[in-house]
Amino acid sequence: MSGFAQLDPLLHSQLRLAVMSLLIGVDSAEFVFIKEKTGATAGNLSVQLDKLSNAGYISVTKSFKGKKPLTTCSITKVGIKAFEDYVNNLKQYIE
Amino acid sequence: MSGFAQLDPLLHSQLRLAVMSLLIGVDSAEFVFIKEKTGATAGNLSVQLDKLSNAGYISVTKSFKGKKPLTTCSITKVGIKAFEDYVNNLKQYIE
DNA sequence: ATCATTTGGTTTATAAAATAAACTATTTTA
DNA sequence: TAAAATAGTTTATTTTATAAACCAAATGAT
Numbered sequence: 001m002s003g004f005a006q007l008d009p010l011l012h013s014q015l016r017l018a019v020m021s022l023l024i025g026v027d028s029a030e031f032v033f034i035k036e037k038t039g040a041t042a043g044n045l046s047v048q049l050d051k052l053s054n055a056g057y058i059s060v061t062k063s064f065k066g067k068k069p070l071t072t073c074s075i076t077k078v079g080i081k082a083f084e085d086y087v088n089n090l091k092q093y094i095e
Numbered sequence: 096m097s098g099f100a101q102l103d104p105l106l107h108s109q110l111r112l113a114v115m116s117l118l119i120g121v122d123s124a125e126f127v128f129i130k131e132k133t134g135a136t137a138g139n140l141s142v143q144l145d146k147l148s149n150a151g152y153i154s155v156t157k158s159f160k161g162k163k164p165l166t167t168c169s170i171t172k173v174g175i176k177a178f179e180d181y182v183n184n185l186k187q188y189i190e
Numbered sequence: 191a192t193c194a195t196t197t198g199g200t201t202t203a204t205a206a207a208a209t210a211a212a213c214t215a216t217t218t219t220a
Numbered sequence: 221t222a223a224a225a226t227a228g229t230t231t232a233t234t235t236t237a238t239a240a241a242c243c244a245a246a247t248g249a250t
Contacts, residue, residue: 004113018099
């Protein structure tokens with residue numbers, strides 16, 4: 001058990017980590033809610049959600065709330081596993 | 096206590112975090128030792144040590160071992176504080 | 191003795207990432 | 221009905237991380 005484990009670069013990003021941290025505690029969350037909680041700009045959030053989605057770490061559903069677009073996100077099993085692995089690896093650095 | 100604390104970007108980098116993690120546990124460490132423990136290339140390590148040094152997080156001393164150059168690093172008080180703050184902030188994301 | 195290789199780095203170039211600015215489409219409000 | 225707000229996306233820019241190329245001295249092989 002020597003050397004430092006590689007930290008998943010997809011999770012080792014402040015904003016994406018915050019998103020995952022949020023999503024791991026809830027069933028699902030809306031774009032606007034995530035934006036407010038993380039303090040991210042819409043553009044940045046949009047890009048980072050895409051990356052998490054493309055990696056299969058979250059699922060993103062686009063629908064409508066009344067007549068306004070509604071983007072809903074939830075963490076996937078793969079995402080939960082990745083997050084847990086990341087946290088375990090990280091502990092090697094900070095404990 | 097809402098929102099996510101900003102993670103010190105100087106520490107939120109895999110290699111620099113590994114370096115700090117190493118240095119926090121020892122009195123001092125040599126360039127080659129850090130390089131081996133972290134698995135970094137010399138070039139990358141050199142750059143990242145500079146950044147930590149410029150931030151005042153570590154002190155870097157250049158001398159000679161026999162006739163070969165010897166770069167020795169140690170964490171500073173400021174660095175210890177920054178590391179501890181980083182770890183505390185990070186816990187908000189991963190706990 | 192000298193030519194190649196290794197050691198211990200630094201500097202510079204490139205690839206990748208984060209972030210913000212600009213934009214789109216619809217909808218609400220004045 | 222014109223202006224502004226909502227809910228985003230796309231594109232451009234800045235920053236960062238990383239590796240490749242380089243340098244000087246020392247050691248090893250022929």
